[in-house]
Amino acid sequence: MNGFYENGDFFLKYRNEKLFNDKNSVEECMKHFDKDGDQALDLNEFEQLLKSLFSFSGNAYFMQKPRIKTMFNYFDQNKDHKIQLDELKNFWSKIVKRTLLPKSALIIVDVQNDFIDGTLTLKKCPAKQNGAEVVPVINNLLEAVPFDTIVYSLDWHPADHCSFIENLHLRKLDQNSPIKENIKILDSVIFEGYPLVEQRLWPAHCIQDTYGAELHANLKRISEKTDPLGRSVIYVYKGSKSEIDSYSAFYDNCRLNETTLNADLKNNGITDIYVCGLAADVCVAATSFDGLELDYRVIFIDDATRGVDLEDIDNQKKRLVKNGALVVNSKDVNNMVTCRDRKPELGYATFLSLISSKNNQEN
Numbered sequence: 001m002n003g004f005y006e007n008g009d010f011f012l013k014y015r016n017e018k019l020f021n022d023k024n025s026v027e028e029c030m031k032h033f034d035k036d037g038d039q040a041l042d043l044n045e046f047e048q049l050l051k052s053l054f055s056f057s058g059n060a061y062f063m064q065k066p067r068i069k070t071m072f073n074y075f076d077q078n079k080d081h082k083i084q085l086d087e088l089k090n091f092w093s094k095i096v097k098r099t100l101l102p103k104s105a106l107i108i109v110d111v112q113n114d115f116i117d118g119t120l121t122l123k124k125c126p127a128k129q130n131g132a133e134v135v136p137v138i139n140n141l142l143e144a145v146p147f148d149t150i151v152y153s154l155d156w157h158p159a160d161h162c163s164f165i166e167n168l169h170l171r172k173l174d175q176n177s178p179i180k181e182n183i184k185i186l187d188s189v190i191f192e193g194y195p196l197v198e199q200r201l202w203p204a205h206c207i208q209d210t211y212g213a214e215l216h217a218n219l220k221r222i223s224e225k226t227d228p229l230g231r232s233v234i235y236v237y238k239g240s241k242s243e244i245d246s247y248s249a250f251y252d253n254c255r256l257n258e259t260t261l262n263a264d265l266k267n268n269g270i271t272d273i274y275v276c277g278l279a280a281d282v283c284v285a286a287t288s289f290d291g292l293e294l295d296y297r298v299i300f301i302d303d304a305t306r307g308v309d310l311e312d313i314d315n316q317k318k319r320l321v322k323n324g325a326l327v328v329n330s331k332d333v334n335n336m337v338t339c340r341d342r343k344p345e346l347g348y349a350t351f352l353s354l355i356s357s358k359n360n361q362e363n
Ligand SMILES: [Zn+2]
Pocket: 155, 156, 157, 163, 205, 206, 239
């Protein structure tokens, strides 16, 4: 069926780790793209290689010329305007590898009763969205896509948590608090004491071991023991300290504490994280930004999220894209995880993180 396209896709067979690492693979790549037979790739030949690498079922994506040139110049280490075999080997191990052999995790953020029908239902937030709508979308992904790892994060607060408007009387406001009276839900205040940080106020929600904190009943739970695809499963509980809130599944809002998520993902060799769930402009966005900073390739699954405020959702998505994340629709995900669909934006993000980590090493 799609064999017609796949036959034209030089790189497809190298999604296999053994073939990828075969000692002849880079020579074969050179032979395939070196049209004038001079044992090296000039800029045009390199461009053809990139178009073949960043394609969907054999159809090349548009790539910006300056980006092609920047990558060419970087890998042309001896500056002779050609990519020789040893230079291609470097490209193969740094860029092609992450493109063809990514390891992907799905991070399902806070699909919990309180955000759907409970005390902090998104239906009553400014965007008036229905959080339950993400459940079938995420279930489809869980059924169809061979992720390596599945992560369920849960907002998991003690009853005296600092983010609850009901708990305002428990703490003194700092003199620098932007608001000191007539405080309403969604306002931000600063409490006296450590840490000195703006805290947005929400109705009490996701209190540990209550119904509101449970994952939505219809959300599919993958079990490591019985999963036919053999995926790892990680649960992350966040916001469990009274004095500090935690939007991201990686860190609390002051970066004082880290969850085990980054260590667990790195341990599983994860390179790409697909982020979805609730709420788009709060915890899903925060998790995505931290993922970028921790050097993952970040894919935000737009139709598998719902949020608090339309303008905030839009701004956060724009900021994410600006910082190298990709916003996609859930229908794209399977082809991306299985590398039939190889998006140039992610390839360029890989390149940029390679350059920045090199700069860090040199500094
Ligand atoms: Zn919370």
